[in-house]
Amino acid sequence: MTSKVITVTSGKGGVGKTTTVANLAAALAADGKKVVCIDGDIGLRNLDVIMGLENRIVYDVVDIVEGRCRTRQAMIRDKRLPDLFLIPAAQTRDKNAVSPSDMVRLCNELREEADWILIDSPAGIERGFRNSIAPADEILIVTNPEMSAVRDADRVIGLLEAEEKPAPSLIINRMNPDMVKRGDMLSVEDVYDLLRINVIGIVPEDENVIIASNRGTPLALDGKGRAGQAFRNIAHRLNGEEVPFMDLEARSIWERLTKLTRGR
């Protein structure tokens, strides 16, 4: 298979980018694909702790870019999945240590051996974001059904359009069906109507996300749990499979939504 670079970004911080990257990577690697994650958040790395690999870091992405190590030396192998790797961000360097062309070069090298390269973009629309989108074949925007997250997602979508990047897909994270039901949370349909980009995933709010991050084991590997299932579904959709959206109590809405997105 030809390898694919997928960048996960959001504009707003704290919406679940890192969780998304860790879980999609685990789900893809569990299918036997070789996956390399790159933490694009230089100065504020976090993907290492979410993946539970924080104690194994020797070299980071800045060491690769500045030639202090070979790319392979900075790739940390996952504890459970032998085909899953992390290239951590530098924690003590500033974000300008890496440029967009450095990222393109690094990803081109990784394309030789990996099936999937997943980049965890930092929040914001500055250098780290530019670095993260530079090599992307596909871009996933994570948002929450909440005012500022939707607004920032729209801003990022506009920037990607202006830069003629590939059309992004949307992951709506932390849906709370009970709140939607009582009219106190934007529905999936509302968010789609506002942003008008292809919806590739709907992830319910799930306390297992925090439990999994406490343990440093991605919840997508756990058979139970609705968020884990939602992330596995997204991984399958990235593989080109047609997976119906999970029933979060409003099946008719999902059906109408799938029709809407397919009808484009």
Add this chain to the structure above:
Amino acid sequence: MSILEHLSGKKSAKSAKERLQLVLIHDRTDLSPAALDALRDDLIATISRHIDIDPASMHIDIEREGRSQRLIADIPLRVIGSRRSG
């Protein structure tokens, strides 16, 4: 939620959507409500130099169509006959 909305029983998700619709239009077009008003006044002045219009019944708005916006101006013309008889 304002007291008015609270009394009318309007759900917060509905407020969120309505507010976001306006915010996104302004973010995407970089056109504030004040700038839209100024545009409206300019349009009225320009068009009035050529044809007789009723400024009070003119509507100018930005409509969303997918991810693009369009400026819609609805400008009813005064009937010539009515001016003659008046």
